[in-house]
Amino acid sequence: MVAFSGAHVVVTGGTGALGSAVVAALRAAGAECHVTNFVAAELDSFAHKGDPRVHVTGGLDLADEAAVRRYYEGLPPLWASVHLAGGFAMAPVVEISAADFEAQFRMNALSCFLCSAAAVRSIRSRQGAGKGGRIVNVSARPALEPRLGAGMTAYAASKAAVAALTQALGEELVGEEIWVNAVAPSILDTPANRAAMPGAAHERWVAPAAAAGLIAFLASPDNRATRGAVIPLYGGS
Numbered sequence: 001m002v003a004f005s006g007a008h009v010v011v012t013g014g015t016g017a018l019g020s021a022v023v024a025a026l027r028a029a030g031a032e033c034h035v036t037n038f039v040a041a042e043l044d045s046f047a048h049k050g051d052p053r054v055h056v057t058g059g060l061d062l063a064d065e066a067a068v069r070r071y072y073e074g075l076p077p078l079w080a081s082v083h084l085a086g087g088f089a090m091a092p093v094v095e096i097s098a099a100d101f102e103a104q105f106r107m108n109a110l111s112c113f114l115c116s117a118a119a120v121r122s123i124r125s126r127q128g129a130g131k132g133g134r135i136v137n138v139s140a141r142p143a144l145e146p147r148l149g150a151g152m153t154a155y156a157a158s159k160a161a162v163a164a165l166t167q168a169l170g171e172e173l174v175g176e177e178i179w180v181n182a183v184a185p186s187i188l189d190t191p192a193n194r195a196a197m198p199g200a201a202h203e204r205w206v207a208p209a210a211a212a213g214l215i216a217f218l219a220s221p222d223n224r225a226t227r228g229a230v231i232p233l234y235g236g237s
Helices: 017-028 040-045 065-073 098-125 153-172 191-196 208-219
Strands: 008-012 032-037 054-058 080-083 133-138 178-185 230-233
Touching (some): 017 032, 017 208, 032 040, 040 054, 065 098, 080 208, 098 133, 098 153, 098 178, 133 153, 133 208, 153 178, 153 230, 208 230
Parallel strands (some): 032 054, 133 178, 178 230
């Protein structure tokens, strides 16, 4: 049974389909959640509105170093930080500009790096009350199987950077028992993905609740051994 016992956890991008499921899993386990939101329209259907232990901050640019540091420094000392925020773009390589390529790295890799660094500072600030902490990132299947990134090279490269960051940082922080891991989903069964691919075999996709269960475990004190892993979440796809 995963248990957080009131520990403070950040969930970036926590108001989307996966984010809502992750927040639900964390709250069920007793975590206090600090959630960032970028797409304001997601708040209309956010299932955790009104929960006094879910604190939402909107409009935060997670690729802005100063803004990220201010956000994390304004929170209670953290046990964990879960980084779901990112972006997706698909286009042939000849149609991807330098700005497009850079944008994917800013949304996926840079945001992950900045939030991870800020989380480490926050976790260290509470270690007098108990050693350790957790960071969970989100990579993607094309990061582990780059040939699947055909037609989405900028996205695949940026998510590969997330995977490499996870493994390097997991090794860097091992002595402090700050375990760093990532999940690498194939296709999540979300309303947006169903709308984009109406003819696909949706039953083979990964349910957000299933992904959330693993993410919550990796972020929890119950995860006493797994670090530096990039775990495939492929379902039947």
